[in-house]
Amino acid sequence: MLEVKDLHVTVEGSEILKGLNLTIGAGEVHAIMGPNGAGKSTLSAVIAGKDGYEVTAGSITFEGRDVLEMEIEERARVGLLLGFQYPVEIPGVKNIYLLKAALNAKREAEGLGEIPAPEFMKLIKEKIAFMKMDASFLQRAVNEGFSGGEKKRNEILQMLVLQPKLAMLDEIDSGLDIDALKVVAEGVNSLRAEDRSILLVTHYQRLLDYIVPDRVHVLVDGRIVKSGDAELARELEDRGYDWLLEGSAA
């Protein structure tokens, strides 16, 4: 489904990703772990198309299409969706309005018409209840005055509504207390499906107790230095990253 080959990315003149390879198959859950500054968030940002990241070599393909050739919104419409670590506030724009605009943009790209209002309301009510969010969230401005946990739930809510093919979640666990973490994890788990992949970017193993990945990759200094199954995450929890850092330096 997603294929990243020998990806080199430069940010403001310094190389952050230095030949990263990653293949994610349909229905798989992958976790990218690694120490701070290893380039974890850079990877998901580049896939989503954020400005300021220069791809100097390598390729990203999604279902056979060259992702790097696509506009940001186009990537989202074909099913690449990024959940932000720090979702931005948009004053005056109702949450429900953003959701509807996003869903309709996707439907339009798929050749469907705008979603009828009753159908949309039914869908939203169901998803918001699942995320244990109050309906008042829909009428509030996007992320404005939301607590850290509320923002993260809101990101997952968007995923549930937009049903991406590849959900990329950047540090979705940061700043969450254990109850909020469980709700968020439940939301992510509910996204798991045969035709949907998930890419988790996380610093801590804790998240992976709740969302058990198929594959775990350790990103150090711009490269994946080790891959394994969920067991690898536990090993990292016990041993830290230092032993891998040394390995990479050697």
Add this chain to the structure above:
Amino acid sequence: MASQEMEQLVRREYKEGFVTDIESDTVPPGLDENTIAFISKKKGEPEWMLEWRLQAYHQWLKMTPPSWAHLDYPPIDYQAISYYSAPKRDEDKPQSLDEVDPKLLETYEKLGIPLHERAALAGVAVDAVFDSVSVTTTFKEKLHEAGVIFCSISEAIRDYPELVKQYLGSVVPQGDNYFTALNSAVFTDGSFVFVPEGVTCPMELSTYFRINAANTGQFERTLIVCESRAQVSYLEGCTAPQRDENQLHAAVVELVALEDASIKYSTVQNWYPGDEDGKGGIYNFVTKRGDCRGDRSHISWTQVETGSAITWKYPSCVLRGKDSVGEFYSVAVTNGRQQADTGTKMIHIGEGSRSTIVSKGISAGRSEQSYRGLVKVGPRAKGARNYTQCDSLLIGDTCGAHTFPYQEIGNSTATVEHEATTSKIGEDQLFYCQSRGISEEDAVNMIVNGFCKDVFQELPMEFAVEAEALLNVTLEGAVG
């Protein structure tokens, strides 16, 4: 409106025969006493009005244009402007509302609000200013029944001289500033609204202004008076076709609210802003002031300013009455080479008077925008309150936003709050929306409309829709 009614109106203006001895319908460029006499005669005005105009003219001669605004434009040659033009023959005038102005209608169509539909469906009375002469007034009957006077200022001068004498210039004196003096000398048309004691105007009143003839200054004069416990909501909207030469516009609007009266004045201004280099846009020097003369009176200004090359405009409230309320809600958008210096003045004189200022400025392209606001609390205005919120949004990095708040507080019991923010339309906000599949243009519109929401919700419903559409049109291509 029935074309018959229109015909009657048109005919009446000429039936009264005030211009039989004038050869041309357009005066040559230039301004002197003869020009003013020409206009006054053309309008069939009584002697006192001509004197009033000449008084203003003599003041104007001694004045110099203001230079304190953060605006940059070449000096205006006031002798190069023609101060009066009218459609030449009756046959050239629109015979029904459908004929009023196809371009005007087209613009509103584009904005999703067909004029005829609005007039008919929304029950809006339209006193359209075509060039400088009023040609159509609708719903007169209904207003007449309620006792509301809604007509052109020229008609009012002829038909209600006592009312005009009493109120004209009582809020904005002739010599208030350079442009009011000029306007007072040469104003050609505008609206007059009088709502008598205890009457709530049965419909929203609306006037469309349009600058039509090249090289013709447009000098509107509007006077709205609400007697005790009277209420009115007035809508003003403007468009202008493309022109190569700068057009001067210097309007004066005066509002008078007596005891417990309420006036809501809404404007959507969309005059031609000039081409990419700022050439050909309208110069808009407007003085709008409301006088809360009576206790508990209420005046509210709401404006959406998207047009003009130069905007110089500060709708203000003089809060004379005890517990009177003044409000100013503004969205100003500048793009391309537009320059706007706009804001408000809230003058607290009465005890317990309150005012609210919400200003949203959006700058894009290579435009320059300034908010200039004065909150003045006099010594007798015990317990006066003001809340000011002034936000600027920048799109791109070649535009400028400036804030000049002035506070003169002469009373220790006053409460004055001022909040101001300047933000750049976030790359982060754009990316967030786009990464949800929303196109960049839609994302900008969404963010900008969100930013302006506090003001839009003050607009009458149909105007709010129009304002959003207008904003989107104005900011087309502002990003990327």
